[in-house]
Amino acid sequence: MSKDxxxxxxxxxxxxxxxxxxxxxDDARIVAVCNDSVGSSxxxxxxxxxxxxxxxxxxxxxxxxxxxxxxxxxxxxxxxCAASPFLTGRALEQIKADIVYSDFPVVLCGMSPGMAYGxxxxxxxxxxxxxWTRAIGDLAVIVPADPDETRxxxxxxxxxxxxxxxxxxxxxxxxxxxxxxxxxxxxxVLLRAGADIxxxxxxxxxxxxxxxxxxxxxxxxxxxxxxxxSVKPLDEALLLAAARETxxxxxIEEAVVHGGLGSAVAELVSQHHPTPMRIMGVDGFAPTGSAxxxxxxxxxxxxxxxxxxxxxxxxx
Amino acid sequence: xxxxxxxxxxxxxxxxxxxxxDATAIAQWRRRREEIAxxxxxxxxxxxxxxxxxxxRQVLATINAxxxxxxxxxxSVTDILVTLFDAxxxxxxxxxxWAQRDRFILSKGHCAAALYSVLxxxxxxxxxxxxxxxxxxxxxxxxxxRRKIPGVETNTGPxxxxxxxxxxxxxxxxxxxxxxxxxxxxxxxxxxxxxxWEAAMYAAQRGLxxxxxxxxxxxxxxxxxxxxxxxxxxxxxxxxxxxxETHEVDGHSHAELLAVLAALPGERPRAVIANTxxxxxxxxxxxxxxxxxxxxxTAQLAAAMKELAT
Numbered sequence: 001m002s003k004d005x006x007x008x009x010x011x012x013x014x015x016x017x018x019x020x021x022x023x024x025x026d027d028a029r030i031v032a033v034c035n036d037s038v039g040s041s042x043x044x045x046x047x048x049x050x051x052x053x054x055x056x057x058x059x060x061x062x063x064x065x066x067x068x069x070x071x072x073x074x075x076x077x078x079x080x081c082a083a084s085p086f087l088t089g090r091a092l093e094q095i096k097a098d099i100v101y102s103d104f105p106v107v108l109c110g111m112s113p114g115m116a117y118g119x120x121x122x123x124x125x126x127x128x129x130x131x132w133t134r135a136i137g138d139l140a141v142i143v144p145a146d147p148d149e150t151r152x153x154x155x156x157x158x159x160x161x162x163x164x165x166x167x168x169x170x171x172x173x174x175x176x177x178x179x180x181x182x183x184x185x186x187x188x189v190l191l192r193a194g195a196d197i198x199x200x201x202x203x204x205x206x207x208x209x210x211x212x213x214x215x216x217x218x219x220x221x222x223x224x225x226x227x228x229x230s231v232k233p234l235d236e237a238l239l240l241a242a243a244r245e246t247x248x249x250x251x252i253e254e255a256v257v258h259g260g261l262g263s264a265v266a267e268l269v270s271q272h273h274p275t276p277m278r279i280m281g282v283d284g285f286a287p288t289g290s291a292x293x294x295x296x297x298x299x300x301x302x303x304x305x306x307x308x309x310x311x312x313x314x315x316x
Numbered sequence: 317x318x319x320x321x322x323x324x325x326x327x328x329x330x331x332x333x334x335x336x337x338d339a340t341a342i343a344q345w346r347r348r349r350e351e352i353a354x355x356x357x358x359x360x361x362x363x364x365x366x367x368x369x370x371x372x373r374q375v376l377a378t379i380n381a382x383x384x385x386x387x388x389x390x391x392s393v394t395d396i397l398v399t400l401f402d403a404x405x406x407x408x409x410x411x412x413x414w415a416q417r418d419r420f421i422l423s424k425g426h427c428a429a430a431l432y433s434v435l436x437x438x439x440x441x442x443x444x445x446x447x448x449x450x451x452x453x454x455x456x457x458x459x460x461x462r463r464k465i466p467g468v469e470t471n472t473g474p475x476x477x478x479x480x481x482x483x484x485x486x487x488x489x490x491x492x493x494x495x496x497x498x499x500x501x502x503x504x505x506x507x508x509x510x511x512x513w514e515a516a517m518y519a520a521q522r523g524l525x526x527x528x529x530x531x532x533x534x535x536x537x538x539x540x541x542x543x544x545x546x547x548x549x550x551x552x553x554x555x556x557x558x559x560x561e562t563h564e565v566d567g568h569s570h571a572e573l574l575a576v577l578a579a580l581p582g583e584r585p586r587a588v589i590a591n592t593x594x595x596x597x598x599x600x601x602x603x604x605x606x607x608x609x610x611x612x613x614t615a616q617l618a619a620a621m622k623e624l625a626t
Binding site: 053060066073075076104 | 485
């Protein structure tokens with residue numbers, strides 16, 4: 001299958017649902033908190049297995065996040081499960097004050113992020129969530145790339161006992177994580193070695209970056225590929241090594257190009273080892289269209305990633 | 317006016333030091349609680365009134381020293397806080413994170429000086445630390461921070477945050493079969509924030525009998541009356557319509573507050589509209605909208621202290 005094709009592959013919400021149930025079986029402190037999103041967050045099985053531990057506040061995101069803080073105060077370990085645009089946009093001050101500044105161990109799960117709800121329009125796109133969450137205190141910001149990494153990040157989050165935000169993808173993706181990869185905050189994963197240029201991607205874009213590296217290899221360009229699932233904090237050592245050892249960095253994210261992964265990498269390398277960069281993502285509101293259509297629209301395809309990388313090398 | 321700018325290096329280091337329980341103050345608080353619990357009606361009220369006067373004096377001194385604060389609301393909420401901490405809350409200042417403690421949340425976090433004065437009077441930390449209110453690097457931030465101040469359950473300051481968190485605390489008790497009760501004190505102007513009503517709906521939906529919301533109904537917000545800004549009335553009807561057991565009391569009557577707050581939890585969450593006077597206890601501050609966050613001068617402090625003589 002072409003890695004640009006998101007009609008097949010895995011919906012990370014299923015892995016999320018399976019892992020949440022598994023975690024809840026082992027740990028009575030785990031509760032799910034949602035905003036009338038039992039279906040869209042894939043919580044039907046969780047509700048059946050743990051009816052008392054599903055807290056559905058209805059369509060009220062500010063209350064949802066505040067309630068999660070209170071549940072954590074009372075000894076529980078909440079996973080807040082809600083469509084990412086509403087979790088982050090509507091309840092941003094609750095995330096800041098009640099979760100991060102108050103320092104409660106709550107896992108904020110932004111479901112169906114990016115342009116997963118492409119046809120529903122910009123109100124339902126969550127392309128600002130990385131910029132918003134990355135600005136808040138020491139909130140961990142995590143974008144898993146596939147089902148295995150989603151599960152590993154969830155296990156890490158329970159053990160970490162700290163506020164974190166993670167995107168849970170709805171757009172189907174192929175498996176990209178090497179077996180046994182796991183998840184550690186502040187660690188990126190080198191998926192492909194390369195000496196000429198570095199592609200740094202997250203979430204749905206990781207498979208496309210790998211595909212782009214194949215295409216570049218056909219053109220004689222050796223591209224390094226890094227999965228930067230830990231958007232905050234970044235893996236500074238791995239990224240600075242890439243800045244030193246290759247001739248440029250292209251970042252690719254399903255988010256606005258202001259304040260997300262590309263900005264984070266630029267903040268790092270511009271201050272410690274300046275290197276030419278291209279930041280690929282979304283600029284402005286996206287039009288209506290399926291996620292696949294919008295990826296094409298914004299040039300978030302393997303062929304265009306390869307082209308931008310080759311252009312960067314040619315002009316520097 | 318702002319004394320913190322003149323802190324000596326030693327004093328600055330003391331201001332930044334972490335807060336710790338004060339064993340002497342805890343012992344005094346325990347004795348006071350026992351005495352209040354054992355006293356007959358009229359005497360009990362006298363004891364609570366004396367405790368309130370002490371807190372009001374502490375608030376005024378604290379704000380005068382810091383050069384900032386929200387004195388009007390501090391004085392309106394004082395009797396509510398004193399009733400809770402000196403007669404009702406099941407807490408142990410020596411063990412602020414005891415799992416089964418009652419949860420108290422001051423949603424109107426700008427009235428931190430009143431909360432800090434009451435926490436100090438309960439021994440969560442030494443009263444002398446009130447001199448460091450809002451000083452550089454002080455744990456006694458302008459709004460409460462739970463990681464720095466023992467006895468604080470959640471960080472408040474932006475309005476409309478306390479009740480949702482309180483609903484979470486009460487839900488945790490309900491799911492876990494735990495005995496604690498949750499009390500949230502809200503400002504009345506704060507009820508203009510929609511998040512409160514999201515929380516109110518859901519508290520009734522869950523039948524959170526362990527949750528009590530107390531509204532400090534002083535009828536003034538920052539720049540004007542609530543009536544002239546965004547009318548809250550009929551306020552009791554609103555809470556009732558949201559499914560809450562609703563009471564109205566004189567928020568400066570310890571007896572009335574005690575009677576309604578000490579009642580056993582019912583099937584529904586409980587709202588107590590405590591009618592209060594902003595600036596209560598200091599004649600020239602009472603009902604004065606300018607005293608929302610005006611700082612008393614040294615002369616005004618002396619005049620206020622005279623009115624609050626013990």
